[in-house]
Amino acid sequence: MNVITVGALAHGEGLDEDGADDVRVRPITRLHEPAPFSRVGPGPGGAIKPDVVEIGGTLIFDPVVARLRGGEDVGSAGVLTLYHSYLDRLFTAGSGTSYAAPRVAFSAAQILSRFPQASANLVRAVIVGSAEIPQAAQERLQLLGNDATRAICGHGLVDLERAAFSDDARVTLYAEDELALDHFAVYRIPIPEPFQAANGERCIRVTLAFDPPVRHTRTDYAGVGMSFRLVRGCQPDLIFDHYRKREQDDGPFPELAARYNCNLVPGPQAREKGTVQSATVTFKRGVEEYGDSYYLVVRCESGWATHIDRQEFAIVVELLQKAEVQLYERVRQRIRVQA
Template identity: 50%
Template structure:
């Protein structure tokens, strides 16, 4: 009898975080084979001894055998790199930040992994699976009922930007709707410092608040330090993962779902992105970043056709 993890469960050799400076690591997961307990032999078996426990790959002794099966995180890494390469082919002018943000926005944690880790709290679970398993097609394309926006930009230290997120009438009612936001940036880093990253960034999704008030709230606090200002709870969308769980990360992804009527919040939300100075505060740099925003309606509502005329080309 052989016992091992089910499909999409973490493998016994899965690497876990946290990363440097308390960052959530890994950012993503991918398939790298598994290990199986052989009850008869009373030991763990893996590829190539047990070929079905591994991934098919080229054999180092290719003259004797072209292909073999292997297991390990070293095989998961190129799987993810291949997914990133597919996005680069789709968006050849995209920055590394945009590729990372698109990957994050498409990633989901497999249900089998969630169930296996149900005894751990959310933070410990994220140290195993990060943002989850990437869906390349979802990252590269919108659907009729799912629209993906993206942007690349930069900010000075301790400055912010506000982006308008159009919310059509069709998205305000009619079943489950989800907004997902992903941010990726590439801060300067120093391993010799207690504070690993030189800059920090975060985002807040605001609804039901006039844009002038949004600007006034954040502008009045520019230069006050590293603590991001918070708006009143009635305006601030309660995205998951929570702020404290994501704000340290250089790749951040969070979402909120609605089932109730949200027409009272209007046809426009505002996404606030702030660059908070760390030890790089004294350096005259602008922090590059990329944003991805996804609107998805579970019902087959023609969101893409409705929103495309409002996109800037």
């Protein structure tokens, strides 16, 4: 539950020159469609599994031998890899999630080389926060619905450049922190004026990763739970008063109007079953009425793990504006002024 699980995407049709000319040999996939051998969860407690996908080759159907053939039989159906007996030859081809997982490990290593002090939680959050389901996979799976697409592809294909860098119209903010059990933290997210205006499609993506104690002998596998909410348009005092633990004499907690909560997708029931959670809210109209600051509420809920009193976690927030605006510079100026 505390590791990154990986599924596989196809690198193409997998046909070589001979197979492409043979009408009997049939491709099963096209580029970035789910590989036919990719495993699907659910993970522990119904968590999304796999978390991400990467290229792992494909299979082709060969009626001459009446079976599916992978990269081990037909090199073009697999991905290039090292041969186990290097004295005979250096390279070979293969198909499987075993070839997709090392590509994600490579991305993790590249992120760690750029952020050498990053915790495992931050590396996981950055990797998952950079992933997006390819259009080809969405089109192939659309008849099964969004839930099935997420179950097969997880959060999507890892984008290493997106994970490691911001750019003019995309800003990534991150934090590593810890929370006492049954406590919460509130983070202020600066929202520049161009992002508020109806200037093309804009997205906020939040990714949380934590590493609770786990125990295979329990139905509730994770010993601690965590979750997040993105709130806008109200004062921090109201947010703290809404989420804080109340004594009997305090009376009922003040409600937060539904319009204050950002509609993050996937919703809480789908994302909160895992230890790496990612969700996105998309705006197509102006949101000036909600002000220049949003608030991310991160909660830590106690479970059976009574031997710890604090839980470490990492949070990554990405602001993306599809129009050509200087979003990065405006956010940096806001953060510098507030610091």
